[in-house]
Amino acid sequence: MLLEFIINIAYLAGSLAFVWGLRLLSSPDTARKGNIVAGSGMVIAILAALFQPIEGASNNYLWIAGALAVGAAIGLVSAKKVQMTAMPQMVSIFNGLGGACAVVLAYAELFPFYEGSKPLDLAGLSIVLSALLIGGVSFTGSLLAYGKLQGLVNDSQVALPRHSAINLALLAVTLGLGIYLAAAGSSGSLALGSLFMALSLIYGFSFVAPIGGADMPVVISLLNSFTGLSAAVTGLIYGSQFMLVGGILVGASGTILTVLMCDAMNRSLLNVLIGGFGGGGSSSAAG
Amino acid sequence: MESLITFFNEDSNLLLIYLLLFTIILGFEVISKVPTVLHTPLMSGANAISGVVIIGAIFLIRQSGPEDYLMLGLGFLGVVLGMVNVAGGFAVTDRMLEMFKKKKR
Numbered sequence: 001m002l003l004e005f006i007i008n009i010a011y012l013a014g015s016l017a018f019v020w021g022l023r024l025l026s027s028p029d030t031a032r033k034g035n036i037v038a039g040s041g042m043v044i045a046i047l048a049a050l051f052q053p054i055e056g057a058s059n060n061y062l063w064i065a066g067a068l069a070v071g072a073a074i075g076l077v078s079a080k081k082v083q084m085t086a087m088p089q090m091v092s093i094f095n096g097l098g099g100a101c102a103v104v105l106a107y108a109e110l111f112p113f114y115e116g117s118k119p120l121d122l123a124g125l126s127i128v129l130s131a132l133l134i135g136g137v138s139f140t141g142s143l144l145a146y147g148k149l150q151g152l153v154n155d156s157q158v159a160l161p162r163h164s165a166i167n168l169a170l171l172a173v174t175l176g177l178g179i180y181l182a183a184a185g186s187s188g189s190l191a192l193g194s195l196f197m198a199l200s201l202i203y204g205f206s207f208v209a210p211i212g213g214a215d216m217p218v219v220i221s222l223l224n225s226f227t228g229l230s231a232a233v234t235g236l237i238y239g240s241q242f243m244l245v246g247g248i249l250v251g252a253s254g255t256i257l258t259v260l261m262c263d264a265m266n267r268s269l270l271n272v273l274i275g276g277f278g279g280g281g282s283s284s285a286a287g
Numbered sequence: 288m289e290s291l292i293t294f295f296n297e298d299s300n301l302l303l304i305y306l307l308l309f310t311i312i313l314g315f316e317v318i319s320k321v322p323t324v325l326h327t328p329l330m331s332g333a334n335a336i337s338g339v340v341i342i343g344a345i346f347l348i349r350q351s352g353p354e355d356y357l358m359l360g361l362g363f364l365g366v367v368l369g370m371v372n373v374a375g376g377f378a379v380t381d382r383m384l385e386m387f388k389k390k391k392r
Contacts, residue, residue, distance in 0.1 A: 018336050019317060025332045026321035032384040035332050039377040042338065046373075049345045057349045060359060064348050067363045071370020078371075079378035084386060090379050091331045094338075098372035101340045101365045108347055108361040135340075221330045224337060227372075231340035238343045244303075245310050246339035252314025254333050257326065264323045 003053060010048035011242040017041025018246055022253055045242055089149035092220045095227050096142030102135030102230035107197060109237060114190040126182045127236045129196065133178060135230035136200030137207060141223045144208040145216050155213055163210040164274055170206055174199040215272045218261045222269075225254025328383045335376025341369025 018041050024034025050064065075094070082090045109128045112118035120128065147153035160166055177196050181188045211219050228250025235243025262269050294300050321329055344365030351358035 019313060022314075022317045022329075022333065022336070025329050026318045026325060028322065028325060028387070031325060031328060031387070032381065035328075035335075035377060035380045035384060038332060038336055042336070042373055042377070045339065045342060046345065049342045054346070054349055058351070058353045059349050060351060060353060060362075063359055063363055064345055064366060067344075067348070067366035068370050071367040072374040074367070075371040075373065075375030076378050079375045079382065082379065082382075084382075087331070087379065087383055088327060091327075091334050091376070094372045094375045094379065095334045097368045098334070098337050098340055101338075101344055101368035101372065104361050104365040104368065105340065105343045105347060108358060108365070111357065217327065217330070221326075224330055224334045227334070227337040227340075231337050231343075234340050234343045238346045240342055240346070241306065243339050243342050245306070246336055248307060248310040249314045249317075250333045250337040250339075252311045253318045254330070254337075256315050256318060257321070257330055257333065260321065260323075261326050261330075264326065 003051070007048045007052045010044050014041040014045035014048065015242060015245045015249075017044065018249055022249065045246075048242075086150070088217050088220060089146045092142045092145045092149065092216070092223070095220065095224050096139045096146070098227040099135040099138030099142060099223070099230055102131050102227070102234050103139055103197065103200075105234050105237065106131035106135065107193075110190060110193045113186070114188070114193065116186065119186070122182060122185070124237075125185065127233055129178050129182055131230050131233040131237065132193075132197050133174065133200045134226050134233060136197060137204040138223045138226040138230060140201045140204030141208045141226075142204075142220065144205050145220050145223065148208075148213045149216050158205075158209040160209070163206075167203075167206050167210070170199070170203050174203050210274070211272060215265075215267075218258055218265070218267075218269070218272050221254055221258040221261055225251045225258065228252075228254055324387070328380055328387065331376060331380040331383060335373055335380060338369050338373035338376055341366060341373055344369050 017037050021034045021036075021038025021041060024030040024037060026034075046068075050061075078090065106128050109118075109120070113120050113125070113128075144153065144158070148155065174196070177192070177199060181192055181196055208219060208223075228247045230247070232244050232247025232251060235241070235247055259269060262272060295304075318329060344362055347365060348359060348362035351362060
């Protein structure tokens with residue numbers, strides 16, 4: 001009872017720290033402090049998630065500790081080693097991994113569902129499929145953005161002629177399959193679910209492919225808000241208001257930030273997304 | 288239509304919609320006055336916050352049976368991915384802002 005109270009207060013404090021941290025991050029004098037505040041909020045929330053009472057849970061703390069250690073080591077070392085000039089692509093790859101995490105979590109829901117051991121209603125299944133789609137696009141899109149900024153991939157190598165039409169068709173097919181799966185409920189299959197995941201991943205690549213390398217910071221910001229959205233939707237799967245608030249906060253502020261970055265470049269978002277003269281535009285947002 | 292009405296009439300759902308709306312407005316407002324130089328660090332900081340998805344991965348491992356290696360493996364992968372996003376995200380933002388401060392003075 002008391003533990004539950006403490007956990008709830010901890011989540012509340014975590015969400016407030018996110019809001020306050022973002023506020024401080026948007027002013028030059030307090031930005032560094034804001035990052036620390038937001039980071040503390042995350043630490044509090046992770047501790048709360050570890051000790052929150054879950055009925056009948058076997059906890060498996062050793063698995064969690066191992067994974068936390070591996071993830072923290074990889075994250076901290078790569079953040080320390082990265083060149084100052086390579087920062088945007090580093091952010092991109094971190095962002096992609098967050099999206100990948102949402103994909104893994106959503107995919108993990110499909111196994112017990114199609115085996116019949118964990119029923120989902122239409123809303124529940126739609127939530128899982130949305131997390132799969134948004135997280136997938138964010139994952140592969142961010143990887144390609146990384147590749148472009150790092151100079152591993154050339155714009156002209158990946159952009160096909162009439163790419164916008166291809167993208168629209170691909171999106172239509174993906175959404176169509178998603179709607180079919182949601183409507184089919186338990187008569188769908190894991191194979192089709194996996195196909196849906198694969199299509200989402202392919203769409204992520206295809207979505208970023210025609211966008212010029214100089215516009216990448218804007219796209220990374222957009223993909224960042226996608227990751228936020230996928231985190232929020234995953235929060236619905238686990239019934240966590242904290243994840244919902246954190247994810248939506250990033251989704252909303254990421255969207256506004258994307259628009260502000262476009263404004264700073266004197267471009268419209270639509271212009272950036274269609275590509276076109278992307279390669280020629282100078283990116284003041286990267287600074 | 289009828290199911291939509293039932294959905295809205297449920298108090299907990301209505302509360303969820305309020306929460307969503309206010310959080311969206313808050314997200315818009317809280318960064319609306321950011322100067323151009325801070326765009327990239329702010330993007331990076333927001334990216335680290337989007338690592339909240341790790342909370343779900345922790346729940347997945349905690350709820351899985353101790354012998355259910357498929358779920359444990361997926362949960363492990365999820366926590367690693369989320370933690371790279373969180374730890375790396377905040378660390379990289381801090382490095383950016385450190386550089387920013389030096390440049391200014």
